[in-house]
Amino acid sequence: MKRAVENLPRSMKASYFPNGTYPEGPMYWGYGTEFTAVLLGLLDAGFGEDFGLSAQSGFSQTGDFIRATTGPTGKPFNYADCSLGRGPSFAVVYLAEKFNRPDWFDGVERNLFQNYAKARPEGGRTGNRLLPLSLLYLRESGEARSVPLSYYSGDKALVPIAVLRSDQTANAAWVGLKGGAPSGPHGHMDGGSFVFETGGYRWAVDLGMENYTKIEAAIPDLWDSRQESGRWKLFRLGPESHNILRIDGAPQNVKGKARFTECTDVSAKMDLTALYTPAARRVTRRVTLLPGRALEIRDRLTGLAPGVSVSWQMCTESGPEALPDGSLRLRHGKKSLILKKNHPGAWKIVPAEELRKPFESPNPRAKMVSFETESPESGTIELVVHFLPE
Numbered sequence: 001m002k003r004a005v006e007n008l009p010r011s012m013k014a015s016y017f018p019n020g021t022y023p024e025g026p027m028y029w030g031y032g033t034e035f036t037a038v039l040l041g042l043l044d045a046g047f048g049e050d051f052g053l054s055a056q057s058g059f060s061q062t063g064d065f066i067r068a069t070t071g072p073t074g075k076p077f078n079y080a081d082c083s084l085g086r087g088p089s090f091a092v093v094y095l096a097e098k099f100n101r102p103d104w105f106d107g108v109e110r111n112l113f114q115n116y117a118k119a120r121p122e123g124g125r126t127g128n129r130l131l132p133l134s135l136l137y138l139r140e141s142g143e144a145r146s147v148p149l150s151y152y153s154g155d156k157a158l159v160p161i162a163v164l165r166s167d168q169t170a171n172a173a174w175v176g177l178k179g180g181a182p183s184g185p186h187g188h189m190d191g192g193s194f195v196f197e198t199g200g201y202r203w204a205v206d207l208g209m210e211n212y213t214k215i216e217a218a219i220p221d222l223w224d225s226r227q228e229s230g231r232w233k234l235f236r237l238g239p240e241s242h243n244i245l246r247i248d249g250a251p252q253n254v255k256g257k258a259r260f261t262e263c264t265d266v267s268a269k270m271d272l273t274a275l276y277t278p279a280a281r282r283v284t285r286r287v288t289l290l291p292g293r294a295l296e297i298r299d300r301l302t303g304l305a306p307g308v309s310v311s312w313q314m315c316t317e318s319g320p321e322a323l324p325d326g327s328l329r330l331r332h333g334k335k336s337l338i339l340k341k342n343h344p345g346a347w348k349i350v351p352a353e354e355l356r357k358p359f360e361s362p363n364p365r366a367k368m369v370s371f372e373t374e375s376p377e378s379g380t381i382e383l384v385v386h387f388l389p390e
Contacts, residue, residue: 004039005051012036014158016058020065021153021161024186025082027209029066030089034130037094041133054098063095063104068151068163069176070108071197077163077176079193081186081209088113090130097137103147105138107168152263159184160260162268164289166198173198173293177268179258182232183225189232189251190242191258191275192285198293199389201332204243205315207236207352211361218359227254235356241368245272245299245383246311247279262286280304281379295387304375312341312383313370315352320369322347328369329390342384343373 015022015032022029036053043050054060066089069077076086088109096104113134120127151163159180166173174197182189196204216222219230232238232251239251256274263269267288276283281303288296301310318330318337328339328347339347352366375381 005043005053008036008039008053009056012053012056012059016056016062017158018058018154018156019152020058020060020062021157021159022062022065023080023157023159023180023184025078025080026066026069026076026086027078027082028080028186029062030091033062033066033091033095034089037091037098038130038133040098041094041136060099063092063099063101064151065153066092067104067109067147068165069161071174071176071195071202072108072165072170072172073197073200073202074108074112075197075202077161077178077195078206078208079161079176079178079190080159080184080188084205084208086112087128088116088131088134090128090133093134093137097139102139148265150263150265152260152268153179155179155260159187160258162260162263164266164268164287166289166293171199171293173289173295175287175289175295177260177270177287179260179270181255181257182252183254187225188237188242189239189254190244191252191256192270192272193242193244194287194297195243196295196387198295198337198387199335201318201335203316203318203330203332203337203387205317205366206243207241207315207363207366210234210236214359214361218357225254227251229254235352235360235363240355241315241352241363241366243314245276245283245285245301246313247276247301247304248309249311250279253277276301279308290386293389297383297385297387299381299383301375301381301383302379304379304381306375306377306379308375309372310375310381310383311370311372312385313368315366315368317365317367320347320349320367322349336390338386338388338390339369340386340388341371342382343371345371345373347371 040050149165153160162177176195178193221230252275259271269286272283286298318332321329330337350368352363
């Protein structure tokens with residue numbers, strides 16, 4: 001017990017500093033934070049205190065992280081080796097009571113508990129093993145609290161992120177932005193990548209984690225994050241599947257770090273230069289929520305060699321259709337979204353199944369949509385894409 005109390009602050013700093021963001025994404029947040037909550041609950045019950053562990057920097061804010069990274073659809077911002085599903089969490093209940101933040105257990109989180117109960121009325125011995133501990137900490141909703149619509153990890157986070165949201169309704173526009181280095185913990189080659197929801201559907205997706213056991217047999221260097229590692233040749237983990245920029249089709253620099261330089265309630269700007277050096281002198285991406293639950297992504301590249309190919313790519317599970325005016329329509333049932341770009345030329349649509357290796361996990365609904373442009377003599381390119389709900 002003494003060793004745990006002495007050593008846990010080290011991992012808590014790596015996990016939650018400075019504003020509660022978890023470097024390995026929401027799924028691993030659940031794994032690490034649930035067992036942290038168990039320990040703190042035991043210490044509180046046995047000794048009447050947790051010996052300062054809950055006061056570690058960022059821990060009292062980590063409920064904001066898990067709330068912000070859960071989209072209006074209930075799906076998480078699944079960067080790194082993170083799955084797309086989310087279930088009810090004992091840790092959320094514990095944190096809400098511990099820090100007097102009942103708002104952390106309102107809305108989407110409460111729905112996750114209710115849906116889980118409906119799906120498993122008979123209980124059983126399988127499933128969420130720590131969930132029964134929630135009964136020790138559940139309480140009625142407290143006083144309503146004004147919750148910020150945006151969330152920013154701070155650039156000192158091991159893996160910085162930003163999340164912007166237009167409103168608190170189920171139809172809100174919601175976008176998550178990923179910073180950090182591909183060589184980070186459970187990292188993917190996704191610096192500058194984004195996911196986007198509006199109108200109750202996720203239009204820009206991240207396919208998430210691969211099956212470790214199956215892939216380790218085929219790729220012995222799966223956990224090697226060096227530039228030439230086989231890890232980056234896997235579809236879901238490398239550059240091919242992520243919503244990023246490519247310069248001449250090259251991978252990102254694994255030790256380069258995408259940093260945030262601005263973050264407001266409706267916009268965030270990233271400096272991606274270190275991911276693309278020396279192919280470009282400077283690369284930035286600005287993401288802005290617009291009226292009507294729309295979105296703008298504005299990328300600027302300078303210092304390119306003339307004639308270099310720059311491509312903009314995005315993964316979607318909707319039905320894409322290239323339109324005669326150069327825009328792209330995405331459809332899901334009766335819902336549709338228009339993507340308008342500022343450069344001429346056709347959209348390219350490629351089913352994800354054509355891009356994976358036979359031993360990789362299937363992605364039957366996923367398509368990669370992209371367009372390319374060539375660097376002019378000036379070496380400067382500005383790409384602007386608008387996401388417009390119809």
